[in-house]
Amino acid sequence: MQSSGEEIALSRRIRSYFSISNEEPIVIVRSPGRVNLIGEHTDYNLGLAMPAAIDKTIVGGIIPSPNNKTELHALDLNESFTVPIESIQPQPKGHWANYLLGVLSQITEQQPNLEQFHFAFSGNIPIGAGLSSSAALENCFVFALNEYFGLKHSRENMISISHKAEHDFAKVECGILDQYASMMGRKGKALLLDCQSNTAEELEIDLGTYTFLLADSGVTHSLASSLYNRRKLECQSAMSSLQEADLELKSLRDLDTSELEEKQHLLSEIEYDRCKYVLAENRRVLLAREALKRGAITEFGELLYESHWGLSVNYEVSCDEMDFLVELTEPLDSVAGARMMGGGFGGCTLNVVQSASLSDFQAVASNLYKKRFGKELKFYPFRFVNGTCLL
Ligand code: GLA
Numbered sequence: 001m002q003s004s005g006e007e008i009a010l011s012r013r014i015r016s017y018f019s020i021s022n023e024e025p026i027v028i029v030r031s032p033g034r035v036n037l038i039g040e041h042t043d044y045n046l047g048l049a050m051p052a053a054i055d056k057t058i059v060g061g062i063i064p065s066p067n068n069k070t071e072l073h074a075l076d077l078n079e080s081f082t083v084p085i086e087s088i089q090p091q092p093k094g095h096w097a098n099y100l101l102g103v104l105s106q107i108t109e110q111q112p113n114l115e116q117f118h119f120a121f122s123g124n125i126p127i128g129a130g131l132s133s134s135a136a137l138e139n140c141f142v143f144a145l146n147e148y149f150g151l152k153h154s155r156e157n158m159i160s161i162s163h164k165a166e167h168d169f170a171k172v173e174c175g176i177l178d179q180y181a182s183m184m185g186r187k188g189k190a191l192l193l194d195c196q197s198n199t200a201e202e203l204e205i206d207l208g209t210y211t212f213l214l215a216d217s218g219v220t221h222s223l224a225s226s227l228y229n230r231r232k233l234e235c236q237s238a239m240s241s242l243q244e245a246d247l248e249l250k251s252l253r254d255l256d257t258s259e260l261e262e263k264q265h266l267l268s269e270i271e272y273d274r275c276k277y278v279l280a281e282n283r284r285v286l287l288a289r290e291a292l293k294r295g296a297i298t299e300f301g302e303l304l305y306e307s308h309w310g311l312s313v314n315y316e317v318s319c320d321e322m323d324f325l326v327e328l329t330e331p332l333d334s335v336a337g338a339r340m341m342g343g344g345f346g347g348c349t350l351n352v353v354q355s356a357s358l359s360d361f362q363a364v365a366s367n368l369y370k371k372r373f374g375k376e377l378k379f380y381p382f383r384f385v386n387g388t389c390l391l
Helices: 005-017 097-110 133-149 155-168 177-184 224-245 257-262 269-293 297-314 320-327 355-373
Strands: 027-036 051-064 070-074 079-083 117-123 189-194 199-204 210-216 335-340 348-354 378-380
Touching: 005 027, 005 051, 005 117, 027 133, 027 177, 051 133, 051 177, 070 097, 079 097, 097 133, 097 155, 117 133, 133 155, 133 177, 155 177, 177 189, 199 269, 210 355, 224 269, 257 269, 269 297, 297 320, 297 335, 297 348, 320 335, 320 348, 320 355, 348 355
Parallel strands: 070 117
Antiparallel strands: 027 051, 051 117, 051 189, 070 079, 189 199, 210 348, 210 378, 335 348
């Protein structure tokens, strides 16, 4: 696979940090961030989503330890962490080392006598923008360890390891979306991900005269992960109530809208709203696939708007800034659709914009956003790329 200029620059950075020449062999891995076209907060409800890996990447390299210690080096933060390999424990919430320690603790459980090593990483995925820099980092590390120590894990195993690291060490009860997309992405394609079977169908995406553009609200909510975990609990508690009445029910995936209406009396108002959103969103993912296959971009765009307002009103994971960013696109002829993307409470909106009007759109959105919130809006164009691999 051909590496991009930015990836080569990042890998040079790792080599130079380790004082290794460009010719000497070293395990270097690139691992991408992701977008999600539609299908938000469906993954932990075993539903459907449409993610893709994008050309924003973390690059990490691994070498034998020169000092008989295992060390992790976050080059962009200029920070290092020495791992007490006999007793790997989570660090305080928010510490970057948790993503790596969560992976390493599982690997050392399976292989207790690993030789000491140093791992260094650097990247260009905007942090806190909802582009899954944490999944990219977990995947980068597990892939590097797998290659370096010849562990022979499948990509599926590595996804599970990264996913468990996020739960046990980063303390986010996420679904499989981010780790799967980052590991399994395909150049030029999105994935229709089924989170019940953990399998995906590759989707050719051709937006015709339109193009995708991310608008970064610059909002990061300090409580985002606990609010996220709370949404999952609300869905679980709705499931328990529904299961009491129907033992066959395994997840919200097994429920259709008319059954939900019939069983509404078993749920609190909040639980009902959450379920209503999840069921509708799963349906929208399938409709979006059909619209994309037919090249019906305006129809696809409408589904993005519906998804957004479902996330905002029924699922309550949007915020004023995201709602504003989506609302401002609604009267614009050059925009087919927009929605908040990812876990919510800040981050990016995904916009489908006429390619010829990209710069006009950016100017209009920036001005309005600045006027209303006094903040600069950042824009990220992106391409779909392959998942985690050796560089
Ligand atoms: C975050 C989580 C994912 C998924 C999305 C919402 O990115 O990590 O598992 O739940 O939010 O779709």
